[in-house]
Amino acid sequence: MSSPDPAPDPALDPALDPGTVEIVRRRLEAIAEEMQGIMLRSAVSPIVREANDASASLFLPDGTVLAQSVSLPLLLGCLVPAVARLTAAFPVATMRPGDVYLMNDPYDGGTHIPDVSLLVPVFAPDGEERPIGLAATILHHQDMGGLTPGSVPTAATEIFQxxxxxxxxxxxxxxxTDAQILRIIACNTRTPDAFAWDLDAQIAACRTGAARLAALAGKLGTDRLGAVLAALVRRAEQATRAAIRAMPDGTWHYADALDNDGVDLDRPVRIAVAVTIAGDGMTIDFAGSAPQVRGPINAVPAGVMAGAYFALRAVTGADIPNNGGCFRPLHLRLPEGSVVNPRPPAAVNARTATVKILTNAILGALAQAVPDRVPAANSGLSVIMALSGRRPDGSTFVLTEAVQGGSGGSASGPGVGAVSTDIGNTMNQPVEAMETDAPVRVHRLALRRGSGGAGRHPGGDGVVREYEVLRGPLTLTFRGERHDHRARGAMGGGDGLPSEAWILRADGAREPIRSKLTTVLHAGDRLLMATAGAGGWGPVAGDTAADPAANPSEAPTA
Amino acid sequence: MAHAPDQGIEIGIDIGGTFTDAVCRAPDGTLRLLKVPSTPDDPARAVATALARLAPEGGAGIARFLHGTTVATNAILEGRAARTGLITTAGFEDVLAIGRMTRASNYDLVFGPQTPVAFVPAERRLGVPERLDAEGRVVLPLDEAAVAAAARQLAAQGVEAVAIVFLFAFLDPVHERRARAVVREACPGMAVSLSSEVDPAIREYERSCATVFDAGLKPVLDRYLGRIEHILRDHGVPAPLQVMHSRGGLLGAAAARARPIRLTLSGPSAAAIGAAAVLREAGCPDGVSIDVGGTSADVALIAGGAPVLRDDGSVAGFPVRVPTADVLAIAAGGGSIAWIDTAGGLRVGPQSAGAAPGPACYRRGGEQPTVLDASVVLGLVDPASFAGGTLALDPAAAEAAIRRVVAEPLGLGVAEAAEAIHRIANAAMAEAVRQVTVARGSDPRGWPLVPAGGGGGLHAAAIAEELGLRLIVVPAAPGVLAASGLLAAPLEHDVSQGFFRAIGELLPGMLREAIAALRARCAEAMAREGVPPEAVETEIRAAASFLGQGHTLDVPVPLDAADGAADGAADGAEDPGEAIAAGFREAHRRAYGHTRDAPVRLVSLRVIQRRHPAPAPVPPAAPATRRPRGERRIRLGGVEMAAVVVERASLAPGEALHGPAIVEQADTTLLVPPGWRVLARDSHLSPLRMERQE
Known part of the structure; x- marks a missing residue:
């Protein structure tokens, strides 16, 4: 099973009968799903079990993706650079059965420090010496050290923090196993048990994936499997190219901005994209985006690729097999030293906000090319709220929650309120789980009525949440977005309302949060947040065009 | 624990999407099978038709009448539930609309609501002041006047059913119960469901979903079951109506009315029970069944003589955490359509031609090639005797569709294309079986496969070969597995309690008391069904996780560990908490491949009590019919071959039939490929064994 070329003629190659190809495709997807299931069901970090923040893939030895689990799209393709760097450092030919490799360095193929990538080589059961494939997983670990619990410090200015x-x-x-590596990690995380546990879940998932792929090679024969895999990759590329060719040629621009970088609170961070469709290729150029910033919202290329892959897949069609072939027609231009391709030692932990905004910018550009397929702007945020403190027994807890806005209105109907969109698909924390895990009381969880942009098809609403600290002190890390820049309407629809957030101190003081903040909360203090609404689609016809029954954002109220 | 044989006729009727199936067992064990067309506009009508045909002289001799129904699920799917309101903790009226903020499909840019907002829109979701904390303590007393006002406001909107869901009610139902009393006083006749009774477990959104569905189904099921009871009275049937619930047991009609959300998987769980009964008859406690219909295939796992269960199911795509038979439904059936994707790959399903227009060979306007069309082209199905000869198939239409849509675009011959379609359908079904076995840590290779439905027998051998199974057990009547399952199902009740506490924090005495209280509640329910206490079999299960995990595993609690409470002393019996923790750690290793000696959280406890029906009498042997055997050209594995065609009823006792062969009966076709052989039992009314030879 070597490189996918030269392409054998399907008519001449008996290995490529359509039944076998489709059966192998289904098998690969099922293996990736089984790996994903092992991680999700047995990991202990809340961000994995509730936010689905883990992903599994199978690769060819040359680093081409064969199959990916259905997981958070933010992780789509994130394993690609990780596997490339791991196999560069440890050539595949030198790998042996029983090996395990790992890495997380954002400046060496990673995404941000909590995401640890792990790789296990796959060997055919017939005793061939070289791996026939690679099984890999990436998982967001609860804490990998640094300035604040959870390892996503909003005030970080260097990766060393x-x-x-x-x-x-x-x-x-x-x-x-090299126990020295584990001991080094154990000394550097606030939650060594959770790390060890979730690493076990990753290893178990990779080993299971490796065993299943090996069994498939045993059944089909390594060479025949190799021919089928190459065909699947080639076909995905051809189908993606065909879909791009069917779109109009041209270049479309879109610009947006993040509120600030979490450090310089008065300076917005511009994201500019130019999407060019030429023939069967697509180029996304980020020229004009802000230079890298002091705060931690710089996005290393792995994250930017995830956003671009999502946009490409979403507009080219879901029935194309999901493998590395889909990504070959895409070219990214990421200016060096910019917020989308920073130089070390820029801080990068909070790149999710940037990837959300840039994904929506790519979609905003594509909407001009294929307006029937793309809705008005989603809220474009995923507010990350982390509370940490000590339990009565002295151990540290970290409670992380991602709070969403809504989806944009579209040609076919209103947007949906309070839902994870585009590169996100994370679950919120149940109120009952949150109050069980942390000394807080939730007073309100509601749709923020009327926050979605007006339109023939209104944008989805954001949400309102109110928390009270019962026992302090707790450290609050708040990473908001869209406080200053609204999600835009499309085709004459209105913009969504911006986000707002306050801390209501026990003594009655009311402190507005300017998008991003790390602070200490004491008993009786409250956090009140309202997330941005999404853009509306089409002009409002008269005063009563919006049909409240069709929209979960029902009747607007204050 | 079986009770005395029921002296009388037993009837099981299961309503499916296309047919309503009935099985009637006479006191001597003789079975009669019947299929009548379903009547979706009024499902009870088909029941009346079936009953009239099975008991034309009147129903006085009917000792048991058992029913499986899709009414509950269809009411939710088709928006025909009662107008439902929700009374919840003030500040949390939108929990049902917000859900968990996820969407079902990752790559969709445009999508609709992902939560059941249409079932209970905003104007029918009302908050009242009240609050419990995470320890279950009252921090804000219930405002009863607000509850009464909310109930009246809902009634004024035409609401017929109210769900009451308060935060942390699974720890203490005091506010929910009080609120129910207030609602009943303010609005007599209003159906009410409490989250602490429907789904007493942590996570307010999931608990809300189950509770609003339960409430909205109450008026619907009350009317429907009333209709069936009326039909039984009209026919002079003295037996009480019993209904199949999703866990695979029967409930009296009163209990079914009280908790209709338990009926959402009534039919598939009856089929799983039917498969368990077939396996028992074949001497196998464990196995897998696959019921292949027109649009979907249902895979169920049987362990220890009963269906394996799950408690994280869904209805209409919304979470419903009520224990159900773990039936995996996949979109692969005889009507699944073959097509070419944009990458030039051949796909099968998930679209189905259904019963209308149906596969191309039906000649009812279907132009797309389907799995059944492929079976016809390959010679596996006899066009003349399909469905007992009631529907003549057109092989030329099947060929033409496959040629146009698949063979020509891919440059294949028609037979090659048909075989590719057939193999992909086999693989899809094998993948589903793999998902419920291998992917959950169990090795199915020693297990038998039970094929059912019209199509199970065509794909069984290929599924078995793919997964290394060696034995296939074919039911006597594969087409009415669910209806026969009704006759084999136990009468069963279960009650549960939520905890969400580390086991180390729970004293053994507390656990034993909780178990004793649950047993008492369950025993009351069994007594109301007229089951004497000595006939009751008890099972105790715990849902547990490691601290921090979000998913639970189900572990048995040994009765002797639980029983320490009976005399108030442990008497050296195992501590139930430790038994749960140890059982959980082992279950975790089996399921996920790793475990550790870490603290375990008890999420919920459940007590199940049941009474099994009397063993079925052995029917008198029917003489084998001596029909001439035919021969047909079939194509398998790229090779054309001659297969012997045999009618099942003509197999002589003890006869071995070697593949390639085809065994036909009215409701299904069994493919016996080369390398397999069929062993006829002493009677064709027993399950047929098909074994792989090496």
Whole structure:
């Protein structure tokens, strides 16, 4: 199973009968899903079990994705650079059964420090010496050290404040785990048990994936499987190119901005994209985007790729097999030293906000090319709220929650309120789980009525949440977005309302939050947040065009 | 624990999407099977038709009348539930609309509501002041006047059913129960469901979903079951109506009315029970069944003689955490359509031609090639004797559709294309079986496969070969598995309680008391069904996780560990908490491949009590019919071959039939490929064994 070329003629190659190809495709997807299931069901970090913040993939030895689990789209393709760097540091030909490799360094193929990538080589059961494939997982660990619990410090200005960097490392050789590596990590995380646990879940998932792919090779024969895999990748590329070719040629621009970088609170951070469709290729150029910033919202290329892959897949069609072939027609231009391709040691932990905004910018550009397929702007945020403190027994807890806005109105109907969109698809924390895990009381959880932009099809609403601290002190890390820049309407629809947030101190003081903040809360203090609404679609016809029954954002109120 | 044989006729009737199936067992064990067309506009009408045909002389001799129904699920899917309101903790009226903020499909840019907002829109979701904390303590007393006002406001909107969902009610139902009393006083006749009774477990959105559906189904099921009871009275049937619930047991009609959300998987769980009964008859406690219909295939796992259960199911795509038979439904059936994707790959399903227009070979306007069309082209199905000869199939139409849509675009011959379609359908079904076995840590290779439905027998051998199974057990009547399952199902009640506490924080005495209280509640329910206490079999299960995990695993609680409470002393019996923790750690290793000696959280406890029906009498042997055997050209594995065609009823006792062969009966076709052989039992009314030879 080597490189996918030269392409054999399907008519001449008996391995490529359509039944076998489709059966292998289904098998690969099922293997990736099984790997994903092992991580989700057995991991202990809330962000994995509730936010689905983990992903599994199978690769060819050359680093081409074969299949991906259905997971958070933010992780789409994130394993690609990680596997490329791991196999550059440890050539595939030198890998042995029982090996395990891992890394997390954002400046060496990673995304941000909590995301640890893990790789297990797959060997055919017939005893061939070289791996026939690679099984890999990426999982957001609860804490990897750094300035604040959870390893996503909003005030970080250098990566050295964000936690422990792991370059490509060999964690196990021939089944023997290098305990030294684990000891170093254990000394650098606030939650060593959770780390060890979730790493076990990743290893178990990779080993299961490797065993399943090996069994498939045993059944079909390594060479025949290799021919089928190459065909699947080639076909995905051809189908994606065909879909791009069917779109109009041209260049479309869109610009948006993040409120600030969390450090310089008065300076918005511009994101500019130019999407060019030429023939069967697509180029996304970020020229004009802000230079890298002091705060942690710089996005390394892995995250930007995830946003671009999402946009491409969403407009080219879901029935194309999801593998590395889909990504070949896409070219990214990421200006060096910019907020979408920073130089070390820029801080990068809070890149989700940037990837959300840039994904929506790509979609905003594509909406001009294929307006029937793309809605008005989604709220474009995922407010990350982390509360941490000590339990009565002295141990540290970290409670992280991602709070969403709504989806944009579209040609076919109103947007949906309070839902994870585009690169996100994370669950919120149930009120009952949150109050069980942390000394807080939630007073309100509601749709923010009327926050979605007006229109023939209004934008989806944001939400309102109000929390009270019962026992302090707790450290609050708040990463908001869209306080200053609204989600835009489309085709004459209105913009969504911006986000707002306050801290209501126990003594009655009311402190507005300017999008991003780290502070300490004491008993009786409250956090009140209202997330932005999404853009509306089409002009409002008269005064009563919006049909409240069709929209979960029902009747607007204050 | 079986009770005395029921002296009388037993009838099971299961309503499916296309047909309503009935099985009637006489006191001597003789079975009669019947299929009548379903009547979706009034499902009870088909029941009346079936009953009239099975008991034309009147129903006086009918000792048991058992029913499986899709009414509950269809009412939710088709928006025909009662107008429902929700009374909840003030400040949380939108929990049902917000849900968990996720969407079902990752790559969709445009999508609709992902939560059941249409079931209970904003104007029918009302908050009242009250609050419990995470320890279950009251921090804000219930405002009863607000509850009464909310109830009246809902009634004024025409609401017939009210769900009451308060935060942390699974820890203490005091406010929910009081609120129910207030609602009943303010609005007599209003149906009410409490979250603490429907789904007593943590996570308010999921609990809300189950509770609003339960409430909205109450008026619907009350009317429907009333209709059936009326039909039974009209026919002079003395037996009480019993209904199949989703866990795979029967409930009296009164209990079914009280908790209709338990009926959402009534039919598939009856089929799983039917498969368990077939396996028992074949001497196998464990196995997998696959019921292949026109649009979907249902896969169920049987362990220890009963269906494996799950408690994280869904209805209409919304979470409903009520224990159900773990039936995995996939979109692969005889009507699944073959098509070419944009990358030039051949796909099968998920679109189905259904019963109308149906596969191309039906000649009812269907032009797309389907899995059944492929079976016809490959010679696996006899066009003349399909469905007992009631529907003549047109092989030329099947060929033409496959040629136009699949063979020509891919440059294949028609037979090659048909075989590719057939193999992909096999693989989809094998993948589903793999998902419920291998992917959950169990090795199915020693297990038998039970094929059912019209199509199960055509795909069973290929599924078995793919997964390394060696034995296939074919039911006597594969087409009415759910209806026969009704006759084999136990009468069963269960009650549960939520905890969400580390087991180390729970004293053994507390756990034993909780178990004893649950047993008492369950025993009351069994007594109301007229079951004497000595006939009751008890099972105790715990849902547990490691601290921090979001998913639970289900573990048995040994009765002797639970029983320490009976005399108030542990008497050296195992601590139930430790038994749960140890059982959970082992279950975790089996399911996920890793475990550790870490603290375990008890999420909920459940007590189940049941009484099994009397063993079925052995029917008198029917003489084998001596029909001439035919031969047909079939194509398998790229090779054309001659297959012997045999009618099932003509197999002589003890006869071995080697593949390639085809065994036909009115409701299904069994493909016996080369390398397999069929062993006829002493009677064709027993399950047929098909074994792989090496």
């Amino acid at each position: 964000e936690g422990l960097r792991l370059p490509p490392l060999r964690l196990a050789r021939g089944g023997e």
